[in-house]
Amino acid sequence: xxxxxxxxxxxxxxxxxxxxxxxxxLPGAEVVFVAAxxxxxxxxxxxxxxxxxxxxxxxxxxxxxxxxxxxxxxALLADEPLLGWIRRMHEAxxxxxxxxTGALLLGxxxxxxxxAATTHWGATDVLESFGATYTPERxxxxxxxxxxxxxxxxxxxxxxLADRLAGPTVAQAVQLVIEYDPRPPFDSGSPAxxxxxxxxxxxxxxx
Amino acid sequence: xxxxxxxxxxxxxxxxxxxxxxxxxLPGAEVVFVAAxxxxxxxxxxxxxxxxxxxxxxxxxxxxxxxxxxxxxxALLADEPLLGWIRRMHEAxxxxxxxxTGALLLGxxxxxxxxAATTHWGATDVLESFGATYTPERxxxxxxxxxxxxxxxxxxxxxxLADRLAGPTVAQAVQLVIEYDPRPPFDSGSPAxxxxxxxxxxxxxxx
Numbered sequence: 405x406x407x408x409x410x411x412x413x414x415x416x417x418x419x420x421x422x423x424x425x426x427x428x429x430l431p432g433a434e435v436v437f438v439a440a441x442x443x444x445x446x447x448x449x450x451x452x453x454x455x456x457x458x459x460x461x462x463x464x465x466x467x468x469x470x471x472x473x474x475x476x477x478x479a480l481l482a483d484e485p486l487l488g489w490i491r492r493m494h495e496a497x498x499x500x501x502x503x504x505t506g507a508l509l510l511g512x513x514x515x516x517x518x519x520a521a522t523t524h525w526g527a528t529d530v531l532e533s534f535g536a537t538y539t540p541e542r543x544x545x546x547x548x549x550x551x552x553x554x555x556x557x558x559x560x561x562x563x564x565l566a567d568r569l570a571g572p573t574v575a576q577a578v579q580l581v582i583e584y585d586p587r588p589p590f591d592s593g594s595p596a597x598x599x600x601x602x603x604x605x606x607x608x609x610x611x
Numbered sequence: 612x613x614x615x616x617x618x619x620x621x622x623x624x625x626x627x628x629x630x631x632x633x634x635x636x637l638p639g640a641e642v643v644f645v646a647a648x649x650x651x652x653x654x655x656x657x658x659x660x661x662x663x664x665x666x667x668x669x670x671x672x673x674x675x676x677x678x679x680x681x682x683x684x685x686a687l688l689a690d691e692p693l694l695g696w697i698r699r700m701h702e703a704x705x706x707x708x709x710x711x712t713g714a715l716l717l718g719x720x721x722x723x724x725x726x727a728a729t730t731h732w733g734a735t736d737v738l739e740s741f742g743a744t745y746t747p748e749r750x751x752x753x754x755x756x757x758x759x760x761x762x763x764x765x766x767x768x769x770x771x772l773a774d775r776l777a778g779p780t781v782a783q784a785v786q787l788v789i790e791y792d793p794r795p796p797f798d799s800g801s802p803a804x805x806x807x808x809x810x811x812x813x814x815x816x817x818x
Contacts, residue, residue: 418632418789421659425625425762428656429817435658444662449635451642452628453662455651504790524790542794554790555632556766564796576799576809577817582625583711583731583761585800586793587749589771592783593792602783610636610784 405569407435408466408493410486411445414476417452418555419503423470426562429578430570438463440485448475460489468565469493472558473505473524481512481530490515499565501550503558507531510549519546524554525595540596556593559584612776614642615673615700617693618652621683624659625762626710630677633769636785637777645670647692655682667696675772676700679765680712680731688719688737697722706772708757710765714738717756726753731761732802747803763800766791 407427409420420437428435439445439456446453471490480486490513494500502510507523510516511534521536521544528538543561544551552561563584566575592598598606614634616627627644635642646652646663653660678697687693697720701707709717714730717723718741728743728751735745750768751758759768770791773782799805805813 416632417628421624421628424659425623428658431818435656437659449642451635451664452631452644453664455660455662457658457660542792553792554788556789556791556793559763560794560796567796572797573808573812574817576797576805577812579795579797579799580802580805580809580813581761581817582763583800584763584793584795585749585760585798585804586763586791586795587767588786588791588793589767589774590779590783590786591792592786593790595787597792598783598787601780602787605780605784606787610781610788611638 405430405432405434405468406466407433407468407470408463409435409437409470409472410489411437411439411454411456412476412480412486413446414448414474414479415445415472416474416504416555417447417454419472419474419506419558420454422556422559423503423562425582426559426566426578427468429581430566430574436463460485464492465496466493467498469497469500471502471506471509473503473508477505477508478530481508487513497548499548499550501552501561501565503552503561504554507551510551511536515549519549520544521546521551522553523551612637612639612641612675613673614640614675614677615670616642616644616677616679617696618644618646618661618663619683619687619693620653621655621681621686622652622679623681623711623762624654624661626679626681626713626765627661629763629766630710630769632789633766633773633785634675636788637773637781643670667692671699672703673700674705676704676707678709678713678716680710680715684712684715685737688715694720704755706755706757708768708772710759710768711761714758717758718743722756726756727751728753728758729760730758
């Protein structure tokens with residue numbers, strides 16, 4: 405079972421690495437990080453560099469396509485090499501998935517027209533510009549297309565995929581191996597829950 | 612504020628990237644991935660390669676030391692270049708922290724003797740061999756030493772550190788930015804919660 409994760413300049417690392425750390429444990433899994441060219445790919449801050457080990461041209465099919473987001477995703481909404489590759493992967497995939505603003509890339513590739521989908525809460529307008537209906541849920545299944553909300557939601561999505569791909573016992577075993585028993589010290593992980601002063605700070609920019 | 616994250620062969624990527632994705636948002640933060648030599652470092656499966664941009668010799672102090680775990684950690688419990696660097700960082704750090712079996716490296720460096728600490732649930736005996744008392748909590752604070760449980764617990768720890776370093780409004784803002792409103796599809800993230808058949812599968816080995 406091949407899991408393919410495209411990388412691009414200014415991606416968000418946790419979008420990719422959270423689900424990676426789940427899906428890699430599934431029986432028979434192999435994971436490949438793919439980019440326009442093999443080599444180092446820097447994240448949104450430039451502090452973290454992940455290596456792509458294959459070029460888009462080298463990967464002609466996969467079982468699970470997992471598209472991360474990040475500021476760089478918004479710069480690629482007309483990038484035909486990436487979008488064309490996403491369309492080709494989708495043709496034969498078992499699951500075509502996104503995390504965070506990776507959904508915008510699925511949308512730009514034409515895969516979300518008329519579907520319910522989720523993305524980062526700050527990108528709902530762009531998502532809907534591709535014909536999708538934003539749905540404020542953690543993970544949205546529509547046939548074989550699965551979208552997850554912002555950044556950390558990819559872990560929850562990957563466990564749901566693990567259930568579909570390998571059954572509930574394996575999915576729960578992966579959850580135990582990564583000790584995913586979340587206890588955030590605050591309850592501020594969605595706009596509906598975050599206090600006004602927190603939302604104001606995010607609107608002004610954290611840094 | 613410098614956050615230093617050591618990498619080593621066969622580390623667990625989410626141990627490092629989860630907290631990275633939180634701490635990088637703090638005001639004034641810069642993050643450096645450090646290894647014996649700068650260059651690519653492969654994770655426990657060899658599918659994921661993160662770049663170290665500095666050598667241990669290049670980093671002589673940091674504000675937050677964050678030590679990830681992974682199978683490779685157990686191979687380094689007598690590795691003086693790494694352990695000596697951890698001790699040097701600890702001398703002037705504001706926070707000395709670990710995720711998962713990163714705690715074994717803090718222990719091997721002599722930092723946990725007589726302290727309460729946590730680690731991955733599968734590594735408690737080794738942790739206690741260094742004089743620590745295993746405490747089955749998600750995050751354990753002991754003075755400036757902070758240990759987190761397995762893999763995904765680093766995200767919770769980093770939010771708790773964000774609170775200490777930058778206050779609750781900033782910490783909650785980071786939680787909102789990474790949309791950390793966890794909804795795992797199962798409740799199997801600790802040995803106390805996982806069903807017997809799930810624990811048996813993990814004991815036999817997932818793959």
